[in-house]
Amino acid sequence: MSLSAKQLIIAFLGILFLASLVLVQYTEVMRREEEAGLREHKVAVPESSKRCFECHRQTNPGIAEHWLGSTHAQKGIGCIECHEAQTTDADAFSHEGYTIATIVTPRDCSKCHPKEADEFQNSHHAMAGNILHSLDNLLAETVEGSRIPFDPHSKTPGRPDIDGKVNGMASAFTGCQQCHGSLVGFAGRDGKPVTMKDLEPDAAGKPTNLEAVARITKNADGKPIFSPGSWPNTGIGRINVDGSRGSCSACHSRHDFSPRRARQPENCGKCHLGPDHPQKEIYDESKHGIAFADLRHKMNLDAKDWVLGKDYSAAPTCATCHMSGHSKNEGTITHDPGQRISWTNRPPISLAMDTDINGKVVTEADPAKRNELVKDTWQNKRDRMTQVCSHCHTNDYISSFYKQYDDFVQLYNEKFAKPGTLIMNALKANGLITKPNFDEEIEWTWFYLWHHEGRRARHGAAMMAPDYAHWHGMYEVAERFYMELIPQAREHCEHGRQNGKAKEADDVLALIDSILARPEHKWSKGEAK
Amino acid sequence: MGAGLVASYGTLAWFASRFLYPKRDEEGAWLFVCTVNRLEPGSSLLFKIPGGETIAVARNGRGADAGDFVALSSTCPHLGCQVHWEANKDRFFCPCHNGAFDRGGKAIAGPPAQAGTDLKQYRLRVDGSLLYINVPSELLAKAEPNGKPAREARGELHGRIVERVAVRGPGHDPCLAPRNPETSREC
Amino acid sequence: MTAGSWLRERFPVDGDQLRELTNEPVPAHLKRWWFCLGGTPAYLFLVQIVTGILLAFYYQASSTNAYESVRHITEDLEYGWFLRGIHKWGATLMVASVILHQMRVYFTGAYRKPRELNWIVGMFILLCTLVLGFTGYSLVGEQLSYWAATVGANITNNVPLIGPTLGRLLIAGDQINPQTLPRFFILHGAVLPVVLVLLLFLHITILRLHGVTDFGATKEEKEKRFDFFPDHFLTEVTIGLVLMILLTVLATVFPVGMGPAADPLSTPEVIKPEWFFLVTFRWLKLMPITAAILSLGFIFFVMLIWPFIDGWFRKRRPASELSVWIGILAVLAIIGLTVWEALVQH
Known part of the structure; x- marks a missing residue:
């Protein structure tokens, strides 16, 4: 090759090199614009969802924007990947050339x-x-x-459309x-x-x-x-x-499916609040919730895995204790919050969370039969929770807490829940109240006692909110029991006696008296303190 | 040949020098202040940026372009004291050494006037009906939204309106001024 | 006094001497491009030095800051991602071109008497390049870096007799600790480059003293030469430009991002070293560790003294093509092991 040919080649390559540096410059400018927030982070809308995205960006910009901020968007999971359906699906329909379904299950x-x-x-x-x-x-x-x-029963002025x-x-x-x-x-x-x-x-x-x-x-x-x-x-x-x-x-609100949101207590607070199970309020009142409110900014909520003891340890949220991975279980997340709950405080009488193969609470009392049915014991569940607790608490502390909690649940069960159940069942069995629920005041009373106040008390104890355990809890349970349930039960007995059910009334009254004669209730007759 | 070589390797050397030259970061971050209609002509507000600095944002014109607004640092260029707006005298005043600035931030009295140092202005941008302020990165450096250093969390930076001032409102309480109910929400 | 004579007075070299110094006529076969593979790694080494110095302005060799400083370079600084990309891709190409150069030398028999010593120097250049690569990716502070260093240290520890001492020396203790990274950094950024420069100097000096190997069949061909400057020099410039374009495009199209930060508590499920160590990695998995290390040492030793083995053999069977066949076998084995390691999960 001649020298001048070489020189030409070099000149050409020099220009090519310059062109490739222009590519570098272009990339750099793009990068800096992205960094300054002047340009959206590059999210490639997957080819298959491009048409969906373009149109819905106009018609429902919120959906599009939310999706743009999602991990799905970053990983190239578009609309069709989730909404895709087969024509054999009950909810499938054809939309702009795609077979899709509205609800993603x-x-x-x-x-x-x-x-x-x-x-x-x-x-x-x-x-x-x-x-x-x-x-x-x-x-x-x-x-x-x-x-x-x-x-x-009458018209709504101005709204003839809702008069059907x-x-x-x-x-x-x-x-x-x-x-x-x-x-x-x-x-x-x-x-x-x-x-x-x-x-x-x-x-x-x-x-x-x-x-x-x-x-x-x-x-x-x-x-x-x-x-x-x-x-x-x-x-x-x-x-x-x-x-x-x-x-x-x-929990993973569409269309950004934010893990960050699911990690925060407000997410659970959509449902776990209110008079019957104020878990969110209880949490807010507890030391755990107080720490979270203060240290929210240290929770590393955007971490990829969000492992307690590794990614954060400032405070626990609902998810931390009940679902999330932690450093002592290799960061394994569970989507079954029941796996770490040792008492179920949902029914009138709290039950140990021994669950069967289907995850249902075993109610069988016979120890041998129970043993056969139980696949995951309450103790296993408690051990799992204890692992979480032990990130911040010593084992002595945890077992002492559980002692307090067990004692509390047992007190509620034995003093109010079991007697109340006995009385309500007796009234119904003896025909002193009618079969349908909620047609008599005492049925509301009993419902308030266990479903609202009793649960508040137990949840308050479970999650360390003293005010819920006591004033919103046991105090109201006791008042409801002594001042409403017992008098109303007696009233139904009297009413029954007058309506030809003397025998039944006497039986139930005897039951009530025997309950109130128990040492823990004696005080109410002025006999003991 | 020579030109090609010089141009290409020269560009590379230019990139390298850009890499080495300390970043001045004039870009800063654009923070949302308020919607334009919430800052009436003639009124102002104090805007606290995440790093702690307070900025006075005033609307001097009836229009709705960036030029109708002015954003001034509330830090006196003399010795760093906090200046405040004196409505009756139509000026910003620094109590430390009696420095004073007019509505545009120009030094009119005291040591700043002698030194010819005005209040630092911040750039503003009106996007649709939204008013944004440009805050240099060094001011934001102290901010730690969600525990992250500011530069990692540009999108999470939010300032806060700490006070609204009606420049020529009656009385000293801005909430007494007759105003659009939407703007008096901060009172 | 003209500027030229002023300079000549103080730098007493005249044009002829300079020409003689720089302008040895080179054999005609160098007009063929694949005989320029020796210049390629040299040029890439220059690129590595320049980009390496630039990166070192911002890199912080400490276990707490390394990852963050690399991230800063990659994500915050202007063109940082580009320079780091060139450095990283330059390393890849450098290793590749050193290996290709060595293969060319081997198959053309250019290592034979009297050039045995230069082959040995070349072997050390290869070793030096590989260790530079290893220390390089250990500096980033990513998971790969951390575990690569750990694996490297463990391998060293298993060398019989001197292993534990050497291992401790390498990572400044029994396990990775805050003193490890500075060590790697000094090795990568100072010691090894200087050693490599010295080796290269030796390599080129020996080359110049012997002259480039002649492959011409006839005497006429052997005597056909052309000037190093500017003719061959322009070839090298061309190669340099091609490399720059290649590097730029690679760095832009396949940018070097940030892997997960080093986490001593969690070993990644699959640790794979950089591609140029895949063959060694597979070898280590094939047999007990000590056997693997000893055999690797043996293979290296055989490669090192290969010119003498080859010479001894050719004295007995001058016409034998054995070395070519051994070379082909070795290349196939290396490619095979590399592909094997690259394809399997564990």
Whole structure:
């Protein structure tokens, strides 16, 4: 090669080198603009979701913005990955050339998060939908509302559009079901909703009852219409049309699915608050909540794994103790909060959290039979919680705390819950009160005692909020017991005696007297202190 | 050939010198102050940035461009005391050595006037109806939103309005001034 | 007095001497590009020195600050990501070109008498380059860095007799501690580069003294020469530019990001060294550690004295092509082990 040819080549390469440095300059400028916040962090909208994104960015900018800030966006998980459906799905419809479904169920999430979905399906959270048509829901569906629509009694001026039937389920829909989860259904052609109970989904979530599928009403575009009470709904125990239970967005709000948010107590506070189970308020009052309020900025809430004792140790949140990974369990997260709870304080009488193969609390009393049924003992659960506690507390401290807690639960159980249950059962068995619930004052009294005050007391003890344990708790339990439940029970007996149930009344009165003669109740007769 | 070599390796050397030259970081961070309509013409507010510095932001014009607003440091350029707005005298006043500045931050009396040092101005930007202020990084360096150093958490930096002042409002209490109910929420 | 004569008076070299010094005629075969592989690592070494010095302005060799300072370079400083990218990709290319150069020398038999010593110097240059690579990625403060250093120390500890002493010397204790990184940094940024410069000086001096190996078959071909300057020099400049373009594009298109920060408490499930150590890593997994280390030492020793072994053999069987076959086998084995290690999970 001649010298001048070489020189030409070098000149050419020099220019090429310069061009590649221009590329460097361009990258640098982009980087700096991004850093200064003048440019969005580069999130590549996956090709498959580009059209969804462009259009919904115009129509629902909030969804698009939220998604842009999500880890999903960073990892290239777009719209279609979650909303994709097969034509054989009950809720599938064709939208702009894609077959999609509106509701993303835990079954959909489990495609990428199988462990989390599994743990969740076994949790009490997933069972929250069972409350529908249960005792609690009698209140919303019947007492507060009405299971049958009824006619309004006068017009609402200015709103002729709402003068149709009154939807008696409204309180259940907006109250109970937004936490507990709805039984998701479609509006049926015959007026009855089409739910998973009709669709009978198989193991893969596909409906097997095609007659039910045919009953689903669809709009002009072929999109199935949900029965309005059941959707929108992010209740944690939502019963989806594919048969899966729950809603991941109950805690991991769509569409940014922020782990940060799920780690904070406010997230749980959507449901765990109020008169019957004020866990959020209890937490806020506890040393744990106080520390969190102060040290929130040291919680490293954006950490990738958020392992207690490694990524943070400033304060515990709900998630820290009940779900999150910590340095003593290799950072293993559980999506079943029940795995670390040793007492269930949900029922009138607290039960040890011995659970069976399905994660249900074992109520069997016979030790041998119980042993057979129990798959995970309360002690295992307590040991798991103890591991968490031990990040900040010594073992002596923890076991002494649990002693205090056990004593408290036992006191409540033995002094009020078991006697109250006996009395209520006796009244009902003897026909001194009617079968339906909540039609007599004493049924409200008893409900207040265990469901509101009794739980407040026990939760207060469990999570170290003295005011809830005492003034909002045991104090009110005691007042309710002595000043309302006992007098009302006696009244029902008197009433029964006058209505030809003397024998039954005497039996129940004898029971009440025998209870009050117990040493712990003697004081109420002025006999002991 | 020579030109190609000099240009390309020269550019590389330029990059290297940029790399070595300490970053002056004139970019700073843009912090949201308030919506334009919440700062009426003639009124001002004190804005505390995450690092602790307080900045007086006033609206001097009726328009809604960045030019209708002015943002002044409340730190006196003389010895670093805090200046405050004196509505009756229409000036910023520094109590330490009787320094005074006009509404635009220009030194009009006291040691700052002698030295010709005005109050430091901050850049403002109106985006739609939102007013943003540009705060240099060194002022933010002390801020630690969520426990992270400021430079790692640009997006999490938020300032705070600590006081609203009606420049020519009756009485000394800004809340007594007749004003749009939306703007008196801070009272 | 002109500026030229002023200078010549103080720097007493005239043009002819300078030309003689710099301008040895080189054999015609150097017109072919693949005979320039020796200049490539030299040029890359220059790039490494320049970018390395630039990075050292900001790098902090302490266990607490290393990661943060590298992050600062990569994410905060202007063109920091670019310079670090060039340094990192330059290292990769340098190792690759040293190996290619050595292969070229081997297969063309350029190491043979009287150039045995230069082969030995070259072996030490290879060793030096590899250790530079190793200490380099141990400095970043990432998980890979930490565990690479740990693995390196463990391997050293297993060398019979002197291992434990050497290991302690390498990481300044029994395990990685705050004194480890400064050691690695000084090795990487001062000791090894100086050693490498000296070795290169020796390498080139020996080369100049012997002249470039002649491969011409005929006497006529052997005598065909061309000037080093400017002809061959321009070839080297061209190669330099190609390398710069390659490095720039690599650094921009495959930017070097930040891995997870070093965490002594959690060993990554899969530790893989940089590609040029994959072969050694696989070798270590194939047999007990001491055996592996001893055999590696033996292989290195054989490679080191290969010119003499080869010479002894060729005295007996002058026409033998054995060395070529051994070379092919060795290359295949190295590629095989590397690919094996790269593909398997554990």
